[in-house]
Amino acid sequence: MKNKFIIIRYGELFLKGKNRNDFVQKLVANITLTFQKNNFSNFNIKKLSDQLIVTNQNDKELPKMISSLNKVFGISVFYLSYQLENDCEKLYDFVREITNHYEINFTTFKFDISRNDKTFSKNSLILQKELGEIIVKSHGLKVNLSSPQTTFYIRIYRNFILFFTEKIKGQGGLPIGSSGKALLLLSGGIDSPVAAYQLMKRGLEVVYCHFYQQKEGQEKIFALAEKLCPYNNYSNNIYLVDTQPLFTEISHISQAKYRLVILKRMFIRLACSLAQELEIKAIATGDSLSQVSSQTLESLTVIQQVSSLIILQPLISWDKKEIIDQAQQIGTYNLSLSKYEDCCSLFEPKHPITKPKKEIVEKLEGEIFWEETLDIILQKMENFS
Structure with a gap:
């Protein structure tokens, strides 16, 4: 017996107790969709207590399939593995024929061996020594226990042995959809796409709401949502809201320094109305505490008082460098830098109010007819999915 498959370990899902099966079912459904979106077929996903086993009728497809898992939330670690019989001599034969299974493009190595089956005929230290000697004599390689270029992992269970060389770190978190949905106010800047990613990591499917005053440049918003699409379980649901009538009203407010705060209160009201219509239980923003004048504690308090729903702010304690680093990692940074006039910039006062x-x-x-204006705006919003 010498099978090849992908092993996916749950990580945080393992702690979910009696609810674990619901989360695992969601993860299996999301992985299935990911494989389908990447045009893979003839695969099977088997659930075990702490991991998933993915097989394919054509095991040459497995290395391609594994690369599609790096944007699926709910996975702690995954790797491509051989399954061998629980037989010491079969294990030694596999190592003697290592070049049939792995390319030798390294000069140093080590074995990392653990035995779940304590009745196995040889212990881990003896196996490391003897298997290491086979590799050294056959290929002239050197053992390096502290920083090897390649590690051969061997896991010995009662009924089989797993043999693999690379553990790939997953996204972690919870499967998309396991926590419900959130409506995110997507501005087109650096912060809100990172906020979307962080919401997704906690199992929320993100629906986007973008307020605009001109259609020029909106391809940037679609490009950001498209970049995040694989993380969002391939959901790409965007609501575009033309708020030009609101800007006209707010421009009549007598104290200019308060216009931006009032504009953001209107955005929260609009978002709550849309979320409730969509039966979404939370709205979210990319606010970071005290990054700008409208994000001071006093400003956020006044702005958020109008919300009828919980407001999630995953970046509230992040500094700008942390946000930029994350944006670069997920591929949204350069898109966010492309020119696009943000609505809030229209009402940035020379001397902003912070309290x-x-x-x-x-x-x-x-001083303005804001309720009637919001009703008109909500009737004209557009949905793209």
């Missing part, structure tokens, strides 16, 4: 007063804001809102 707005709720009573003043509410009085100023009384």
